[in-house]
Amino acid sequence: MKHKTRRTLNFWALFSAPALWWGTVLLVPYLIMLSISFYSRQFPFHVPDFQFGNYAILLQDSQYYDVLMRSLWISLSVSLSAFVLSYPLAYFLAFKVRSERMRLFLYTATIVPLWVSYLLRAYTWKTILGSEGILNSFLMWTGVISEPSTIFLYNQGAMIVTMAYIFTPFMVMPIYASLEKIPVSLIEASKDLGAPRFMTFLKITLPLSMPGVLAGFTFTFGLSIGDFISPILVGGPYSNMIANVVATQFGMAMNWPLGSALGVVLLFIVLGVITASDKLERVGRLNMG
Amino acid sequence: MKTIGSKLGTAVAAAALAVTGFAGAAHAEGELNLLTWEGYTDESFVSVFEEQSGCKVTPTYVGSNDEFPAKLAGGGGVYDLVSPSVDTTTILMKAGLVEEIDVSRLENWDQVFPQFSSHSGVNHDGGVYGVPYTWGAIPFMYRADSFDEAPTSIAQFWEDESLNGKISLWDDKTNIYVVARMIYGNDVNVYDLSDDQLAAVRDKLIELKPAIRKYWSTAGELVNLYANGEVTISNTWGGYQSALLADEGIEMIEFIPVENADGWADAWQIVKGSPNTDCAYEWLNFSLSPEGQCGVVGITGYSGSNPEALGTCKTDEEMMMLHMDDFGYLDSLVLWQEPARVDAYINTWNAVKAAQ
Structure with a gap:
C-alpha cells in the first residue's frame, strides 16, 4: 500500500503541472469557444443561448x-x-x-x-x-x-x-x-x-x-x-x-x-x-x- | 515632417523607453496607455505633455477602427484612452466600454467645432463620451507622374483599363459609402442602405477586384505600395500619406471625386475602469490646447477640432489650407457616422474580400 501511495504521489508530482497547463490553456478555452459558437449575436455584443444559427449562416x-x-x-x-x-x-x-x-x-x-x-x-x-x-x-x-x-x-x-x-x-x-x-x-x-x-x-x-x-x-x-x-x-x-x-x-x-x-x-x-x-x-x- | 525611417527610429526608441521607462520616470505622477493612430502621440509634443503633467505616455498603434472594439471587448484593461473615429465611438459607448466625460473639467470644450461636439458619435443618453481631436476627408490621390489627365471620378476605376492592377483601396467597410454614391447619386443616405442597395454595391466592388493590386491596411503599407511602384491611385487619409510620400520624393495629388468624399473625425474616449483618470483628463485638456492641437496637426497634416487653439500657431493662409476657417467644407463632406445596420455593412465588405 505504502509503495502504491508513493507511486501515486510521484505520478502527480510529475504530471500535475502539465495537466493543469493542458486543462487551463487548451481544454477550457476550446470548451469556451464551443459554447460561444451557440450564442446569439445581439448588437453590440452577444447573449448566451443554445442554437445553431451561426453554423446555419456558415452554410447559407x-x-x-x-x-x-x-x-x-x-x-x-x-x-x-x-x-x-x-x-x-x-x-x-x-x-x-x-x-x-x-x-x-x-x-x-x-x-x-x-x-x-x-x-x-x-x-x-x-x-x-x-x-x-x-x-x-x-x-x-x-x-x-x-x-x-x-x-x-x-x-x-x-x-x-x-x-x-x-x-x-x-x-x-x-x-x-x-x-x-x-x-x-x-x-x-x-x-x-x-x-x-x-x-x-x-x-x-x-x-x-x-x-x-x-x-x-x-x-x-x-x-x-x-x-x-x-x-x-x-x-x-x-x-x-x-x-x-x-x-x-x-x-x-x-x-x-x-x-x-x-x-x-x-x-x-x-x-x-x-x-x-x-x-x-x-x-x-x-x-x- | 518626418520620414518613415526616422518614425521607425522614434518607435524603436519609444519601445526601448517603454522597457526601461521606470528609470527615467522619477517624478512621474502617473502613466497613460493610449490605443491610437500613428502620429497622434508623436514624441515632439508628447514630451511637452509629459513635462507639464508628469504623466508618462505609452502609445499602441492601430491600423483600422476595427481594432478599438476588438481590443477593448477582449478585456483591454491596460488602456486608459482610445481615439476611434466617430463611426466607432458609438459602438464603444453603446457597449459600455467607455466612460462619460465630465466636460466641466475641460478648459477649451466650448471652442471645439460644434459639428463635432454635438455629433452623435460623442453624445449618448444626454452625456458626452468623446473629445474630438482631429478631422479630415477620405479623398483619393494619385501619383502625379503617372497621369496625363487628372482623374475626376472613381467610375474611371471600372472603365479605364490603364488603371488595371494599379489601384489600391483601404481595407475598410467605408468603401461602401463612396461606391453607393457612385451608383445612387450623392444624395443617397449612405448610412442607411437597403439590402438590395448593399448587394448592388457589393457586386460593383467585386467587379473591381481584378483591377485592385492590394487592399491597404496601414498608413505605412500604402506609402510603401506607392514608393515601390506597385500602385498609382488609391483612397487615403487626406494630408497624411501624401506628405510622407512627398518626403520620399514622390509627388502625390489629392482630389475629391465627383462622388464626393467621406469626412472623418477622431475623438478621445476614456476606457471604462481606467485607474488613471486624472492623467486622462490632463491629456484631454492638452489635446484641445494650442500645444496639443498644433502638435498633432503639424505631424499628421490633418485638421484640428479646436480652431482657436490652432490659430495660435498657424497663419491665416495655413488655416485656410486646413479648412479651419469655414464650416462649408466640413459640411460638404459626408461625415462618418455609425451605419443603421452596422452588421450588414461589415458583412458586405467581408463578402467583397471573400469573393473568388
Missing part, C-alpha cells in the same frame, strides 16, 4: 464556403510544395552527406530561419517578389523581360511561396528523423538481391519514411490553414483566408458567436487531417509486416 452564405475552399487549396499547395522541396533535402542530409560536421551544419542551416521572426521573413519576400524587387531586377538584367512583372507579388502564388519557405523546416525535420532511422542493412539487402536503386527507394526507403512525411504534412497543413499574416503581407485581393475572417469577426464585427463557429469548423478540419494522417500511418505499418 457562400462567402464562407469560398474562403474555406481557398484556405484548403492554399494549405494543400503549401504542404505539397514544402514536401517536394524538403524530401530531396532530407534524403541528401541523411544518406549523401558523409561528414558528420557537414551534416550538422546543413541541418542547422535548414532550421535556423525558425529563429528569425515570421514577420521579418515574410517581409523579405516582399522585397524579392515586388515590382521593383530582386527577382524583377534580375529578370530585366538578364533580358528575360523588358518591364517589371506584377505576377510575382500580391496573389496566391506569392502566399504559397512564402509559406512553403517559412514552413519547410517543419517538413524537413520529421522526414530527416525517419530517414535517419532506416537501418542501412535493409537497403544493402535490397541491393544484394539485385534491385535497382530506384526500386530500392520505392520499396524500402520511401515507405519507411512515410511516418515522417505524414508528420511533416500534418504540421505544414495545420500551420498554413490557420495563417493570417501572409494574406495581409504578400496576398492580394483574392487571398483572404479563413483565419482573416475569424479575425474580422472578433474585430470590428464583434460577432464572437460567428467567429467561434468558424473557429470550431477550423478546429475540426485540422483534427480530421491529424486523424487521417494517423490512420494512414497505421495502414503503412501493417503493410510493412
Whole structure:
C-alpha cells in the first residue's frame, strides 16, 4: 500500500503541472469557444443561448464556403510544395552527406530561419517578389523581360511561396528523423538481391519514411490553414483566408458567436487531417509486416 | 515632417523607453496607455505633455477602427484612452466600454467645432463620451507622374483599363459609402442602405477586384505600395500619406471625386475602469490646447477640432489650407457616422474580400 501511495504521489508530482497547463490553456478555452459558437449575436455584443444559427449562416452564405475552399487549396499547395522541396533535402542530409560536421551544419542551416521572426521573413519576400524587387531586377538584367512583372507579388502564388519557405523546416525535420532511422542493412539487402536503386527507394526507403512525411504534412497543413499574416503581407485581393475572417469577426464585427463557429469548423478540419494522417500511418505499418 | 525611417527610429526608441521607462520616470505622477493612430502621440509634443503633467505616455498603434472594439471587448484593461473615429465611438459607448466625460473639467470644450461636439458619435443618453481631436476627408490621390489627365471620378476605376492592377483601396467597410454614391447619386443616405442597395454595391466592388493590386491596411503599407511602384491611385487619409510620400520624393495629388468624399473625425474616449483618470483628463485638456492641437496637426497634416487653439500657431493662409476657417467644407463632406445596420455593412465588405 505504502509503495502504491508513493507511486501515486510521484505520478502527480510529475504530471500535475502539465495537466493543469493542458486543462487551463487548451481544454477550457476550446470548451469556451464551443459554447460561444451557440450564442446569439445581439448588437453590440452577444447573449448566451443554445442554437445553431451561426453554423446555419456558415452554410447559407457562400462567402464562407469560398474562403474555406481557398484556405484548403492554399494549405494543400503549401504542404505539397514544402514536401517536394524538403524530401530531396532530407534524403541528401541523411544518406549523401558523409561528414558528420557537414551534416550538422546543413541541418542547422535548414532550421535556423525558425529563429528569425515570421514577420521579418515574410517581409523579405516582399522585397524579392515586388515590382521593383530582386527577382524583377534580375529578370530585366538578364533580358528575360523588358518591364517589371506584377505576377510575382500580391496573389496566391506569392502566399504559397512564402509559406512553403517559412514552413519547410517543419517538413524537413520529421522526414530527416525517419530517414535517419532506416537501418542501412535493409537497403544493402535490397541491393544484394539485385534491385535497382530506384526500386530500392520505392520499396524500402520511401515507405519507411512515410511516418515522417505524414508528420511533416500534418504540421505544414495545420500551420498554413490557420495563417493570417501572409494574406495581409504578400496576398492580394483574392487571398483572404479563413483565419482573416475569424479575425474580422472578433474585430470590428464583434460577432464572437460567428467567429467561434468558424473557429470550431477550423478546429475540426485540422483534427480530421491529424486523424487521417494517423490512420494512414497505421495502414503503412501493417503493410510493412 | 518626418520620414518613415526616422518614425521607425522614434518607435524603436519609444519601445526601448517603454522597457526601461521606470528609470527615467522619477517624478512621474502617473502613466497613460493610449490605443491610437500613428502620429497622434508623436514624441515632439508628447514630451511637452509629459513635462507639464508628469504623466508618462505609452502609445499602441492601430491600423483600422476595427481594432478599438476588438481590443477593448477582449478585456483591454491596460488602456486608459482610445481615439476611434466617430463611426466607432458609438459602438464603444453603446457597449459600455467607455466612460462619460465630465466636460466641466475641460478648459477649451466650448471652442471645439460644434459639428463635432454635438455629433452623435460623442453624445449618448444626454452625456458626452468623446473629445474630438482631429478631422479630415477620405479623398483619393494619385501619383502625379503617372497621369496625363487628372482623374475626376472613381467610375474611371471600372472603365479605364490603364488603371488595371494599379489601384489600391483601404481595407475598410467605408468603401461602401463612396461606391453607393457612385451608383445612387450623392444624395443617397449612405448610412442607411437597403439590402438590395448593399448587394448592388457589393457586386460593383467585386467587379473591381481584378483591377485592385492590394487592399491597404496601414498608413505605412500604402506609402510603401506607392514608393515601390506597385500602385498609382488609391483612397487615403487626406494630408497624411501624401506628405510622407512627398518626403520620399514622390509627388502625390489629392482630389475629391465627383462622388464626393467621406469626412472623418477622431475623438478621445476614456476606457471604462481606467485607474488613471486624472492623467486622462490632463491629456484631454492638452489635446484641445494650442500645444496639443498644433502638435498633432503639424505631424499628421490633418485638421484640428479646436480652431482657436490652432490659430495660435498657424497663419491665416495655413488655416485656410486646413479648412479651419469655414464650416462649408466640413459640411460638404459626408461625415462618418455609425451605419443603421452596422452588421450588414461589415458583412458586405467581408463578402467583397471573400469573393473568388
